[in-house]
Amino acid sequence: MAKRSIIITGGAGFIGSHVVRLFVNKYPEYNIINVDKLTYAGNLANLADVADKPNYRFVKMDICDFEGVLRLMQEERVDGVIHLAAESHVDRSIAEPFTFAQTNVMGTLSLLQAAKVCWESCAEGYSGKRFYHISTDEVYGALEFDNTLFTEQTSYNPHSPYSASKASSDHFVRAYHDTYGMPTIVTNCSNNYGPNQFPEKLIPLFISNIRQQKSLPVYGKGENVRDWLYVEDHARAIDTIFHNGRVAQTYNIGGSNEWRNIDLIKVIIKVVDRHLGNAEGHSLGLIEYVTDRLGHDARYAIDSSKLRNELGWEPSVQFEEGLDRTVRWYLENGAWLEDIISGNYQRRNNEYLEENKR
Ligand code: NAD
Ligand code: TDX
16 A cells, blocks of 8 residues: 555544544554644543654644644645544533634645645646545534434525534635546534543533533433434444545445434443442432523434445444443543543653653
């Protein structure tokens, strides 16, 4: 296989760390460069097991730093970008939308323009290059409580500042293909869960709170529906699509695994209580119905038949198994959670940077 040099952005975050791990281990002949600003969501402990691999390099950089990204792409002769860096939490986007426009829109544009300048200035041009943008199902808006699914043809209709910023970035990526001929791909994925997810998102937050016997804030009536996919299945899809997906295409990725929040929460409580040795139902009393999220999308559900039929991908981890693995991971990695709760992980990030100064 040809030697490739690939930038993965946002590799210190949740999904990015699983993608980096998969690529570093599966493709020892590739040069994998993790570009991450290390915002509150970036945690280098997520990648401790691959940090010393010879085909891996971490670069602390803001994707909005166009000059820095361009220099890095030229120095490393980058021929592929897998772009995950983003502000990713809907609640934060409601409170601080500017950061979302800056990173998700301007940051994506900065990466696209750096790739354009870098690739157009080399002899082979866009040949053998690929810019792969990771996006979300939330750009499609919200579904009714029926059997409809988001397909690749569903019109964009984002509601939150987060999904609006992701929608905008998706449009910029497609514009770079249509205008300049850049070989781009966009994928839109449903809710991910698994190890290393920052404990602000529903599943890790609730596992963490049950562990501490703290209250479980259910937004509204808990009737909203999400389609959950185990994070390693998303990483496998990204691998498949990066290598075999058709340029200028969009692929939807989903788990075909819809859960009403309140039903999911009751299952989480059951599994965590079982692992903690509590009697069944012990932590049900922690449920607290709170004011609904503003603009809370009713239902997301993905039709991933294009990806399944064209590239043969399908989820491999059944939900019961995935949730059990996830709960066990958080309970067995209490120190990882504690470091985030105390803020210690940011000190550890800085220590890593000091030790690895070039
Ligand atoms: P995350 O919040 O866990 O991680 C984001 C990472 O990006 C962090 O390491 C952070 O430090 C880095 N980052 C943020 N701003 C940056 C900047 N300006 N420059 C460089 N790095 C920066 O996110 P996640 O949940 O792993 O999501 C990754 C991607 O997948 C995002 O693009 C998100 O929109 C998309 N996505 C997420 C889900 C999900 O369920 N989590 C579902 C579908 C799509
Ligand atoms: O405390 C909570 N209580 C609650 O009821 C939290 C954090 C969430 N919720 C609800 C809101 C949603 O209906 O649970 C559901 C899931 O919430 P999040 O984990 O915040 O995910 P969501 O808003 O669905 O967005 C996620 O999936 C798509 C990711 O955060 C996005 O990055 C991704 O694009």
